[in-house]
Amino acid sequence: MTIHYPGGQRPVHKPVAAISTSHSSIYARRGMSLEAELNESNAYYLATKRAVVHKKPTPVQLVKVDYPKRSKAVIREAYFRRPSTTDYNGVYHGHYIDFDAKETRNKRSFPLKNFHQHQVLHMASCVQQGGICFAIIKFTTLDRAFLYPASQLFVWWQQERDGGRKSIPLTEIINDGYEIEYGLNPRLKYLDALDSFIHDHQL
């Protein structure tokens, strides 16, 4: 079952069976959503004790819940709420890490409208507390993914507010970001990219 937000922005929880596709070929990643890739990678990192990172559940506003006798509670009316934070956070080697994952079918730039004001503000608050924040940006058509530091995102975000361009060019993402390698296990080796980032910034 795949259910999308109105507007199609955000894939919602899928039953585990739906995301446990075969690992037999790295080409199997084609068609796999970035969220599914990250869920698999986080499960691998957790099992191998490299990091503890979880996707936050999508918040819902409950309106009506039934409590049938001898059976579990059933939610009968509820609505999706906009999250007040990013989707992923956790702890890695003593660091608080916090990020959002975004996909685009564009080939040359990443549209800033994929980010929401509250996500950017949340990342700014976390950075101010000493957390490490970034976006994982995937160009699905190119099959390339990048770890892009929040500090760079803030610059583009502000420029756009001031009337500047509405997207980040791929060339800039290549320049300031860290390309994430694909593999078998984990599928998306984003902690390796994060290590480079931490090393470069002496965090």
Place this chain on the structure above:
Amino acid sequence: MTIHYPGGQRPVHKPVAAISTSHSSIYARRGMSLEAELNESNAYYLATKRAVVHKKPTPVQLVKVDYPKRSKAVIREAYFRRPSTTDYNGVYHGHYIDFDAKETRNKRSFPLKNFHQHQVLHMASCVQQGGICFAIIKFTTLDRAFLYPASQLFVWWQQERDGGRKSIPLTEIINDGYEIEYGLNPRLKYLDALDSFIHDHQL
């Protein structure tokens, strides 16, 4: 609206209106749930840039979602899922912090059955990554709350598994924990207790 988990373990999101009670007296806290007190305190800490801590949404398994024309998506059938982590995490002064909040009406000890295996395992994984984990335990009848280090909880948890007692005596919680003062803003000054813990453990 107040909705409880089957088994009555965990209060679910309440509309903001339900938790924004008057601040005119600290006695107003009586009858306020620990979750509501923490939500208010976290909002205050966020606004004053002292920490970024959020409660995670309760995960639900979606089964049926309607997409009415010209209206937002309505969840028509869904079920509560057991969370795989603790309820709260965030970043404070460069530290990853992670905790669960528990209440008891007992006066002399805190029953270990209030914790679930997955929560204890999650805290152990986070501690291993250099995070700071604890429980916030409130004795509602006594109107006293404590920050209780995960490292101590692990000891009692293991003892119980080995056939030991099924609750932590209040005297031990007073001994090894850090009492949390109540105030107007924030209502529950748990970061002050955390500062003492960080100082004592040279973190």
